Amino acid sequence: MVIVSKKRINEYALTKHQATEALNEWFIKTKVADWSNLADVKNTFNSVDYIGNDNYVFNIKGNQYRLIARIIFPVRTVFIRLICTHAEYDKVDASSV
Numbered sequence: 078m079v080i081v082s083k084k085r086i087n088e089y090a091l092t093k094h095q096a097t098e099a100l101n102e103w104f105i106k107t108k109v110a111d112w113s114n115l116a117d118v119k120n121t122f123n124s125v126d127y128i129g130n131d132n133y134v135f136n137i138k139g140n141q142y143r144l145i146a147r148i149i150f151p152v153r154t155v156f157i158r159l160i161c162t163h164a165e166y167d168k169v170d171a172s173s174v
Contacts (some may be wrong), residue, residue: 078110080155087161091139099135099138100160106111110115131156134166 086104111159115133118125119162124136128145135144144168147156157171158174 078107078112078153078155080104080108080157081092082157085160093142093162094147096138096142096160099142100144103135103137107146107155111153112148122171 083104086100091099095172106121108119110117115125115127118133118142122135123128124140126134128134131147131148131149133148135146136142137144137160140163142159143159143161143163145166147158148154159169161169
């Protein structure tokens with residue numbers, strides 16, 4: 078998959094060092110993936126959920142963090158929309174991020 082930018086991961090890792098390894102692992106697995114639908118994504122990340130508007134939420138580091146990404150399957154493109162803690166995610170309307 079083409080991930081438009083790693084900037085959000087790098088910025089988040091500056092303040093949440095304990096998430097760095099797990100976020101980099103997500104990035105590498107996503108970059109080498111070839112997804113065409115949610116079932117393909119679930120084969121890579123079993124805990125991913127579709128939350129509407131082409132947005133998907135991934136559990137990161139044993140569900141301590143959440144990563145919301147927009148996936149455009151026909152063009153194999155992933156946009157990282159938001160990275161946050163699980164508690165912060167509970168306060169966000171994730172489908173509109």
